[in-house]
Amino acid sequence: TLQYDSNSKLLDVPDASEDVEMNVKQINKLTQDLVAESNPNFTPQPREDSTAMIKKLFENGLKQLQQQKMADALKSVNLAVEMAQRKRAPWEAFAVQLQELQFMMKNRVDLCLVQGKFMDALQDLDFLQNTGLTTSDVFIRKTDALMKLKQYDQARAEVERGLSLDPTNAKLRVLHMENTRRLAEYNG
């Protein structure tokens, strides 16, 4: 049974299955965002003010990176990413949102790696791979993170996959050799 609350403008389906519940949540989210939208002539074009805010935060982070203030840089980039997640409306162009997020995440990965936050970097890299980014630099960083986390078997799987997509990549080859050496040590 579908229930509608006219005050909050939200739907509710008690005792629904997982899928139906998710659909209802999505509809509610869309409704809330539409209600909150002040501009009656909204388009899929990404909003100027959101873009400006996100860009400012991100550039802040880059500046701090140049000043070698790594921890602060990471914080700023995190904020930028969170802002992108929160401020962007669901009807704004997907391609733009994805590219924006992936770009910022790549920088976040490097910041995490530099500061030894390997698990964080790994999850971001997993996200990038899952969302379609299968370039060699992703494989290089993922292999590096896995090796640092002592997951040598998984690192080998990653670097071999990276090499099969880009067989002549020198950095991947070096990582492969290094990982093989560490695996031999790991297995006695």
Place this chain on the structure above:
Amino acid sequence: NQALKRRFQAILLRKEVFSEQW
């Protein structure tokens, strides 16, 4: 966009699971 958001929000949970596993 919503799917992307869900995948992004899963990052924290995945971090916890992997940390426990490894």
Place this chain on the structure above:
Amino acid sequence: QSYDYDEGSETWPFFVLAVLCVVLVPLTAMQLWELVSGGQKDQDLKDQLNVLGKMSEQYASSEILEFRAKNLAKKSKWLAKRNLFIIAGWTVVAYLVQYIGSNDAIQDAATLLFDPYTLLDISTSSTDREIRSAYRKLSVKFHPDKLTKDLSPEQRSVAEEQFVLITKAYKALTDEVTRENFLKYGHPDGPQATSHGIALPKFLVDSSASTLMVLGYIALLGVILPYFVSRWWSKTQSMTKKGIHVKSASYFSDRLFNFKPSQVVTLDLIVNWLSHAEEFKLMFPELGQETFETLLHDQVNRKHSGTLETAKLGLVAKSHVLLFGLLDIATTFRNLEISNMAIDTLKAIVQATPVSPYSQLLQLPNVNAKSLLEGSVDDIRTLGKLFTYDDAKIGKILGIDDNTKLQETLTIASAIPHLKLIRAEFKVPGESVVTPQSTPHISLKVLVRSAKHKFFGPNLIPDEMCQDEQDFDSLRDPFASILEQPRLPQTFAPHFPGKRSGCWCALVVLQKDGKVIQTPMLIDRLSFANLNKDFDKRTVKDLEKDFKPEDWVIGTIKIPFSQPAPAEKGDFFFRVIVKSTEYFGPDLDFTLAMAVRE
């Protein structure tokens, strides 16, 4: 109404005899075959390394031994019933044969058969001359003109009849027309009178007995037969090809179809899916899904389940076939993570060890988990690394004080088979390269070695040892040579309710998209002879001097490739994963390039 009934008991014995033989002959053949092949299987197990099997019996708990004994009793009871039926059946057959032999009515009917050879008193392979001479001799004896005068009239008529028969017999073998008649109708005079009847004695069809017979038939055709057929049909319909219940298969398929890539695949997830299996509900209708999940976790964590211990063992025994079913479905959905974790879950259940970075060591018996995880300074996670230390140090690392226990643990640890890849390639039988659109298969040369053995590179094994037979048979069926390898020996699995030898599962993944491309191939034949070798890494100092490649047995694994080679030339990359279902550690995982050339 004009049918004759079997008054003289002439026909029904044959009918019963025929029915009995139709059932008994295949059944007896099957039983004899099982006896012979069962002996062969035992011999196979004895041939291979058996120390793991013996130790497994030693360490098995009393509940497990009880569980096995109960199952064996059930099986042997059924076998005893079958044997009883065979013996009883053949006894009835013997009685019937003897009855037929002594039944006068049947014998009389038999004598009506015309056999010219017995009449002329010659063998069936006599020549024409022999037939003629036999006829002449007998006709002289029985010719009415040649008979003696002092015979009674009855004797005379008997002799005259005999003479007629002899003449007929001679004609049947020599004269064209008569011979044709004899061959067509069995009698030289042409078609004889034939009678048709019902092979039932009259009393069964007459009066009161007839109503009983009719009721009996109605019951048989209308009730009993449909009941058994429908029961068999629903049983067949309820199982999939892989031997799991259709409801379980559809549950697994649903989980895989709705699988979100962001979900992390863990042992808990697979065990949760398993606990929804229909088989469990049918085995234990009084227990619920959460109980099943708890019991499976108890098995993995080696916890005793109290009153539900026997139930737990039953679930564990069933989980084997369920996990293979899940693996099959996961590969059909091309999901590598689930496929891998399904096999890892099987390992965890067989060894009663959770999936963790330390599983390789925790699967060994007598290990003190606490002292392993908290104790040593170096973080040791693999068996290979463990064997770089001397025995005493290993005892400290694993937390084993008792020396006998330590020696047993070391024996088992060094008997766990590890696969080492020597050669790997895509092969097309009869060709030197993989051509476009051809049917290649993956040919692997592996070395089954112990974690204790010193590592040597694959190039130390010369190419000659890795060559296959190049004869016609191998071209026709490249997979036949695999059958020459012995079957896998018994696994060391003291916490698993049944005796098992397990297998390795080979998965093939396309590197381009990271997804599985075909259903798993099961490998159950490999030689473990190398595990007996004493090539301890702690004692072998000079590899060049001490290593003799001809002492080592090379194993072959051939994996069929489900698709034809691509139509374009180039290099295509595949990841081959060979995982053991029994032990943590002995797996292979590597990338193999398919070079498609003209």
